[in-house]
Amino acid sequence: MNKFLTGAMTGALALTGFAAQAADDVTLQLKWVTQAQFAGYYVALDNGFYADEGLDVTIKPGGPDIAPAQVIAGGGADVVLDWMPSALASREKGLNVVNIAQPFASSGMMLTCRKDSGIASPADFAGKTLGVWFFGNEYPFLSWMSQLGLSTDGGDDGVTVLKQGFNVDPILQGQADCVSTMTYNEYWQIIDAGLTADDLIVFKYEDQGVATLEDGMYVLEENLNDAAFVDRMVRFVRASMKGWKWAEANPDAAAMIVLENDASGAQTEEHQKRMMGEIAKLTAGSNGALDIAAYERTVASLMSGGSDPVITAEPTGAWTHAITDAALN
Amino acid sequence: MWQKFGPVLTVVLAIFALWYVMAVVMNANWAYDKAKRADVELGFSELVVDTWSQKKPRLPAPHQIAEELWNTTAMKSITSKRSLVFHSWITLSSTLLGFAMGTVLGILLAVGIVHNKAMNLSVMPWVIASQTIPILAIAPMIIVVLNAVGISGLVPKAVISMYLSFFPVVVGMVKGLRAPDAMQMDQMRTWNASKWTTFWALRWPSSVPYLFPSLKIGVAAALVGAIVAELPTGAVRGLGARLLAGSYYGQTIQIWSALLMAAALAAALVMVIGQIEKYALRKMGMAR
Amino acid sequence: MNMYLIGALVFWLVAWALNVWLSNLKPTRLTKLLVPVIFGITLLVIWEWVVRGLEVKAVLLPPPTMIGVAFVSNIPTLWADFIQTFVKGALSGYFIGCGAAFATAVAIDRSPFLQKGLLPVGNFVAALPIIGMAPILVMWFGFGWQSKAAVVVIMVFFPMLVNTVQGMQAQTSMQRDLMRTYAASYPQKLLKLRLPAAAPFIFNGLKISTTLALIGAIVAEFFGSPTVGMGFRISTEVGRLALDMVWAEIVVAAIAGSAFYGVVALLEKATTFWHPSQRG
Numbered sequence: 059m060n061k062f063l064t065g066a067m068t069g070a071l072a073l074t075g076f077a078a079q080a081a082d083d084v085t086l087q088l089k090w091v092t093q094a095q096f097a098g099y100y101v102a103l104d105n106g107f108y109a110d111e112g113l114d115v116t117i118k119p120g121g122p123d124i125a126p127a128q129v130i131a132g133g134g135a136d137v138v139l140d141w142m143p144s145a146l147a148s149r150e151k152g153l154n155v156v157n158i159a160q161p162f163a164s165s166g167m168m169l170t171c172r173k174d175s176g177i178a179s180p181a182d183f184a185g186k187t188l189g190v191w192f193f194g195n196e197y198p199f200l201s202w203m204s205q206l207g208l209s210t211d212g213g214d215d216g217v218t219v220l221k222q223g224f225n226v227d228p229i230l231q232g233q234a235d236c237v238s239t240m241t242y243n244e245y246w247q248i249i250d251a252g253l254t255a256d257d258l259i260v261f262k263y264e265d266q267g268v269a270t271l272e273d274g275m276y277v278l279e280e281n282l283n284d285a286a287f288v289d290r291m292v293r294f295v296r297a298s299m300k301g302w303k304w305a306e307a308n309p310d311a312a313a314m315i316v317l318e319n320d321a322s323g324a325q326t327e328e329h330q331k332r333m334m335g336e337i338a339k340l341t342a343g344s345n346g347a348l349d350i351a352a353y354e355r356t357v358a359s360l361m362s363g364g365s366d367p368v369i370t371a372e373p374t375g376a377w378t379h380a381i382t383d384a385a386l387n
Numbered sequence: 388m389w390q391k392f393g394p395v396l397t398v399v400l401a402i403f404a405l406w407y408v409m410a411v412v413m414n415a416n417w418a419y420d421k422a423k424r425a426d427v428e429l430g431f432s433e434l435v436v437d438t439w440s441q442k443k444p445r446l447p448a449p450h451q452i453a454e455e456l457w458n459t460t461a462m463k464s465i466t467s468k469r470s471l472v473f474h475s476w477i478t479l480s481s482t483l484l485g486f487a488m489g490t491v492l493g494i495l496l497a498v499g500i501v502h503n504k505a506m507n508l509s510v511m512p513w514v515i516a517s518q519t520i521p522i523l524a525i526a527p528m529i530i531v532v533l534n535a536v537g538i539s540g541l542v543p544k545a546v547i548s549m550y551l552s553f554f555p556v557v558v559g560m561v562k563g564l565r566a567p568d569a570m571q572m573d574q575m576r577t578w579n580a581s582k583w584t585t586f587w588a589l590r591w592p593s594s595v596p597y598l599f600p601s602l603k604i605g606v607a608a609a610l611v612g613a614i615v616a617e618l619p620t621g622a623v624r625g626l627g628a629r630l631l632a633g634s635y636y637g638q639t640i641q642i643w644s645a646l647l648m649a650a651a652l653a654a655a656l657v658m659v660i661g662q663i664e665k666y667a668l669r670k671m672g673m674a675r
Numbered sequence: 676m677n678m679y680l681i682g683a684l685v686f687w688l689v690a691w692a693l694n695v696w697l698s699n700l701k702p703t704r705l706t707k708l709l710v711p712v713i714f715g716i717t718l719l720v721i722w723e724w725v726v727r728g729l730e731v732k733a734v735l736l737p738p739p740t741m742i743g744v745a746f747v748s749n750i751p752t753l754w755a756d757f758i759q760t761f762v763k764g765a766l767s768g769y770f771i772g773c774g775a776a777f778a779t780a781v782a783i784d785r786s787p788f789l790q791k792g793l794l795p796v797g798n799f800v801a802a803l804p805i806i807g808m809a810p811i812l813v814m815w816f817g818f819g820w821q822s823k824a825a826v827v828v829i830m831v832f833f834p835m836l837v838n839t840v841q842g843m844q845a846q847t848s849m850q851r852d853l854m855r856t857y858a859a860s861y862p863q864k865l866l867k868l869r870l871p872a873a874a875p876f877i878f879n880g881l882k883i884s885t886t887l888a889l890i891g892a893i894v895a896e897f898f899g900s901p902t903v904g905m906g907f908r909i910s911t912e913v914g915r916l917a918l919d920m921v922w923a924e925i926v927v928a929a930i931a932g933s934a935f936y937g938v939v940a941l942l943e944k945a946t947t948f949w950h951p952s953q954r955g
Contacts, residue, residue, distance in 0.1 A: 394793075
């Protein structure tokens with residue numbers, strides 16, 4: 059018991075300041091469980107790209123209860139992966155996270171509906187039941203609905219929102235007309251479960267003009283004043299992007315590396331290879347530097363949320379090119 | 388033999404029969420749905436075959452789970468991360484550590500509550516309130532705080548197990564330590580027994596029949612705690628991670644096999660405590 | 676050491692001394708109420724000042740004052756969540772689960788065959804960790820409160836059954852002999868001896884079940900829910916880093932759970948006043 063108390067107290071003390079790091083350790087907190095969505099980082103780790111840069115990288119898998127922003131605030135990671143809307147929302151909560159790199163050029167998020175529910179276009183959503191992910195991932199959906207002028211409280215001229223679990227059961231069991239899916243993951247789970255592409259109609263956030271920047275790398279703003287930290291991040295981003303480009307070129311080998319690193323032993327080779335193929339489409343076209351136009355589009359869409367916008371003020375200093383400029387020249 | 392195992396066998400067989408029937412009923416919708424889209428007429432025998440062999444059934448048939456269990460325990464080396472034995476061991480180790488911590492904490496608190504007036508009045512209501520805090524909500528916080536000082540792995544998970552398992556022990560022990568009736572307490576007083584003697588000679592022995600049922604609940608709760616804790620630790624290893632990954636990928640067969648493994652673990656733990664209880668009560672002359 | 680931390684330490688020492696003094700007075704209704712309240716206030720003050728003193732970030736652990744503000748300014752939301760999770764999910768599941776367990780215990784008490792057959796199997800089935808059942812039950816019973824009630828039923832069944840069965844055997848052989856001399860029928864034995872003797876055990880199970888019910892209903896909402904409910908709010912607001920709202924929801928859970936427990940404890944006092952444990 060004593061040990062725990064002492065531990066908890068030291069913990070509380072350590073939260074006050076940023077704990078001093080050994081020279082070249084970097085801890086990365088993923089947004090979700092180990093899967094091909096994060097192939098670039100695992101490739102860089104296993105192929106020694108990080109070691110070549112003199113880095114000792116620890117990759118922490120995420121999960122349904124892990125808020126990457128909370129982990130970085132607690133000093134549990136140096137750099138975290140997060141989506142732009144939730145990162146900007148964290149900034150409004152007083153946690154200053156900064157985007158230092160954006161390996162994903164396109165968004166993989168979409169809403170997948172059964173054709174037999176009578177939905178042919180977003181205009182048909184009224185009165186339907188939609189499955190949505192929460193935990194910080196609901197922002198793109200909310201800003202889309204407010205642009206469509208649909209209330210999310212149910213009723214005939216609004217949509218009924220369900221908090222979707224971690225899977226696509228609601229559409230399979232007929233509990234929802236549409237569910238949130240990623241092009242590289244949940245969509246294929248629906249297909250695997252026995253529905254065919256002909257039974258489904260998909261609405262990509264990308265096509266609806268509400269796409270968000272997914273899986274960017276974020277660090278704490280105060281750390282960017284530390285030259286040694288910046289140097290580590292430059293090397294980290296350079297090696298990570300090398301990993302991503304290798305993964306794009308060798309998708310099957312990358313999927314096997316991910317499988318090697320999956321400690322839960324629950325992932326299948328077939329699913330990971332297919333996921334890697336889809337992921338490669340999203341990372342293609344990004345050299346790691348944040349696309350300013352895409353950023354401004356995201357901010358505008360988040361602020362135009364009608365009566366309940368996701369963010370209320372134009373964020374400043376939410377991104378920097380300093381790291382990528384140094385890493386990619 | 389029949390005397391002992393007959394009733395259990397009858398009940399188990401009845402459950403299996405019911406299970407197979409339910410598998411047909413619950414999976415029928417999906418089978419019909421699929422047949423309709425493929426434009427096939429489904430006869431009764433095809434329906435039964437289909438509902439018992441779906442890849443992602445609502446309710447998998449027992450033989451599907453048995454097959455999965457066999458494949459993930461006996462067919463894999465126990466150090467493989469695809470082996471359920473490996474994952475069970477991960478979960479069991481934090482369960483046992485947490486249960487031990489919880490039992491000690493629970494007994495100490497109960498002793499304090501029974502003997503110290505200030506503690507009796509002030510601590511008990513807050514012990515109860517502590518249990519109404521949903522554990523999943525604070526589990527990530529505990530993990531984040533402990534991770535910040537570099538404590539990771541077994542201890543944060545065990546702390547969550549402890550949090551769930553100390554409560555039944557406190558409740559049972561307070562009741563047990565107060566179980567001696569006034570006559571017995573008066574007897575101790577006539578002997579001029581010290582608080583210490585009263586405790587060891589009267590309170591402690593009479594609390595034992597209350598302690599063991601609490602321990603059984605406590606160990607089951609500790610297992611739940613360990614499984615819950617495996618979700619926010621990154622769902623890396625352990626039965627909780629298997630459950631989550633299964634749920635995430637809609638692999639119902641995998642969920643059920645992890646679930647049965649966890650249930651077997653819980654049953655084994657409860658059984659061990661039951662045996663100790665029998666032995667202890669017999670030794671103390673309290674067996675009925 | 677800064678002022679906040681020293682203040683917290685001093686406050687703790689003073690409050691502790693006050694509590695010891697109060698509880699050594701002749702116990703009255705007032706001291707019985709005052710002592711736990713002072714203890715609680717002490718915890719809150721220490722929390723507030725330690726958080727401020729160490730400048731812990733609000734996204735990790737907000738101070739109680741911030742939680743209080745969030746609580747007061749979100750009462751309509753909290754009330755809707757309370758109705759959804761506690762009244763619809765937890766309470767209905769609690770009554771069904773405890774009722775079923777009690778009925779099962781009485782039923783298998785009559786038949787040694789069922790007792791031998793059902794108890795080991797029931798132990799095994801009911802020992803299923805609820806967390807794994809939750810996604811399955813959400814799949815079966817839908818996203819509404821029904822699936823949460825189902826989780827609660829499974830969660831409370833085991834402790835209730837074990838305690839009731841244990842309690843039904845809690846008579847002395849002398850009491851049993853007395854019943855035999857009276858030539859009491861089974862129902863008479865059940866009502867006059869076995870159930871009253873089992874009451875302390877039954878209430879033990881009922882009390883443990885109150886807290887399990889609330890936790891079960893909240894945890895089940897993590898696996899899918901409508902956009903209302905305490906578990907939904909907690910998981911969503913953690914994702915949004917609105918930790919003050921998370922804690923406000925936890926406060927609601929704590930108040931509801933403690934009140935629930937308190938009601939059962941009062942019922943116990945009223946019905947088992949004869950038992951030594953109630954006389955202290």
